[in-house]
Amino acid sequence: MDLFWGIFFSFPVVIFSGLVTICVLYWLVASIGVLTVDCLDIDFDIDVKQLSTDNPASGFSGLLMKLGFNEVPMTLVITLIALFGWSICYFSFRFFMIPISHYALIYYLLGLIIFITAFIAAVYLTAFTIKPLRPIFSKLNTANSHQSLLGQTVEIRSSTVSETKGEATYEDGGAGLILQVRCNESYQFKRGDKAILLSYDKTNNSYEIISLDEFNG
Numbered sequence: 001m002d003l004f005w006g007i008f009f010s011f012p013v014v015i016f017s018g019l020v021t022i023c024v025l026y027w028l029v030a031s032i033g034v035l036t037v038d039c040l041d042i043d044f045d046i047d048v049k050q051l052s053t054d055n056p057a058s059g060f061s062g063l064l065m066k067l068g069f070n071e072v073p074m075t076l077v078i079t080l081i082a083l084f085g086w087s088i089c090y091f092s093f094r095f096f097m098i099p100i101s102h103y104a105l106i107y108y109l110l111g112l113i114i115f116i117t118a119f120i121a122a123v124y125l126t127a128f129t130i131k132p133l134r135p136i137f138s139k140l141n142t143a144n145s146h147q148s149l150l151g152q153t154v155e156i157r158s159s160t161v162s163e164t165k166g167e168a169t170y171e172d173g174g175a176g177l178i179l180q181v182r183c184n185e186s187y188q189f190k191r192g193d194k195a196i197l198l199s200y201d202k203t204n205n206s207y208e209i210i211s212l213d214e215f216n217g
Contacts, residue, residue, distance in 0.1 A: 012115035016086035084122035
C-alpha cells in the first residue's frame, strides 16, 4: 500500500491522480442531484453549420467532433481520459521510473515524456471506448431534447419553486431526469406537486412551469 500511495503522489502520476480525484468527487455530487451529467457539455452549433457547407470544422472543437466526443457527455469523456491516463502513468512509473528516481534530470524528462504519451493514448482509448455508446446517447439526446419536453408533466422535487430556484423530476421511462424549474411568485408549488413545462430558458438552463389546473383550463 505504501508503494501505491508513493506512486500515486509522484510525478507525472500525480497530475492524473488529481484529475481522477476531481472526477470521483464530481460523480458523487452528481449522484445526489446537485450537478447534472451534461453540465460541461460544449455547444457545437457553429461547427455543424461549417460542416453543412462542406467546410470541415477546425481547432479544438473540430478535434472533439472528429473523435466523437461531442456525442456523449463531456464529463464521461474527461473521466475516461483521467482513468486511462492514470493507469498508463501508474504502470509506466512502476516499471520504468523507480530505478532512475535518484537522477533528477532524467527522472523529470522521462516523466514528461510518459505524461504526454499517456495523455495522447488516453484520448484515443477514450474515443475507442465511447464509440459503441455514441448511438445510445444520440437517441437519448433526441428523445429528451428541450423542445420535446415542453408540455410534459413533472413532479416538484424541491421544497419550493421561485423565479430563481427550484427542481423537478421528469419520468422518462428510465432513471428519470432532474430539471431546473422556475415560476413567478403567483404560484405556490411545494414538494410532490405536479406541474407542466411551459418554456425553456437556455441562458439559465431552466424551464418555466405552470400548474396543471391553469394548463388544462
